[in-house]
Amino acid sequence: MDDWNDYALILALYRAGTLRGAAITLGTTHTTVARRLALLQKRRDARVFEKVPGGYRATQFGEQLVSVAKKLEDIVLLSERLHLTSPDDLSGPLTLSLGEPMSQFLLVKELGEFARTYPNIQLKINSSTEFADLDKGEADVVIRGAHKLPEHLIGRRMFKLGLCFYAHKDYCQRVQKKDWRWIAPGNSAMWPEWLAESPYPDVPIGIVIDEIVTRFHAIAAGVGMGRAACFMGDVNEDMVRLPGSEPTPSYDIWVLTHPDLRDQPKVKLLMKFLIDALLRKQQLVEGQLPLQ
Numbered sequence: 001m002d003d004w005n006d007y008a009l010i011l012a013l014y015r016a017g018t019l020r021g022a023a024i025t026l027g028t029t030h031t032t033v034a035r036r037l038a039l040l041q042k043r044r045d046a047r048v049f050e051k052v053p054g055g056y057r058a059t060q061f062g063e064q065l066v067s068v069a070k071k072l073e074d075i076v077l078l079s080e081r082l083h084l085t086s087p088d089d090l091s092g093p094l095t096l097s098l099g100e101p102m103s104q105f106l107l108v109k110e111l112g113e114f115a116r117t118y119p120n121i122q123l124k125i126n127s128s129t130e131f132a133d134l135d136k137g138e139a140d141v142v143i144r145g146a147h148k149l150p151e152h153l154i155g156r157r158m159f160k161l162g163l164c165f166y167a168h169k170d171y172c173q174r175v176q177k178k179d180w181r182w183i184a185p186g187n188s189a190m191w192p193e194w195l196a197e198s199p200y201p202d203v204p205i206g207i208v209i210d211e212i213v214t215r216f217h218a219i220a221a222g223v224g225m226g227r228a229a230c231f232m233g234d235v236n237e238d239m240v241r242l243p244g245s246e247p248t249p250s251y252d253i254w255v256l257t258h259p260d261l262r263d264q265p266k267v268k269l270l271m272k273f274l275i276d277a278l279l280r281k282q283q284l285v286e287g288q289l290p291l292q
Helices: 004-016 019-026 030-044 060-084 100-106 108-117 212-220 265-280 282-286
Strands: 049-052 055-058 092-098 121-127 141-146 154-168 182-185 205-209 226-229 239-241 248-257
Touching (some): 004 019, 004 030, 004 055, 055 060, 100 108, 100 121, 108 121, 154 212, 182 212
Antiparallel strands (some): 049 055, 154 226, 154 239
């Protein structure tokens, strides 16, 4: 097999486990994947995958091909990254990955300014809670909050994200204390001690919302009390910090890229632009701005 498309098919089906999942990865249809798999196995005169309940599983021979495919994938991705580093001009596509709260509440105007200032760069924003895989080219630059990041990535650690407890400005007066309720995150591992650290640890949880932005809007709408990033809560005129609540430093914020892209002019430009924008908002992000 000297066709990279065959190895890409093997990897897609191995990782997804179903024809439909592989088709989504490859940007085609499940019938096309099935036809290509049949042709591949016919050419090899061997089964690469076997049908099992719920999908497909690689055979012993298939596992060997998967191992080869992963090595080839690394070479292909390296080649693509090196190709991206060759242009010296500030033009072409550029992908930034960052969390939805930061893209919506902190940097939306700045990102618009970057697009206006450099119209020849086609900036693509990938807002996701998932950490984009720079090794696989899912993004050129990422902004992420994390306690620890892969050591081979390069960039700058900025400062810590500040978190605080908030409610609608009228919530504590409008709702009787016996009816106060917390809006909790769905993932308890995210803030394992958040309730004990709150100013009202005896208030029960009223609703669990796992998505950050939805949870924030629920707090702002007066559904209950909750924890949020200071850069979201402190600039919302309808929200106040709960009495006795002080900002708590959480994870570090990082601006990162892949080592193979570090010298690409447009990557360097975007990273400097983002770092400067974040530095201007450091007090807001840390929760150190004085309350009005």
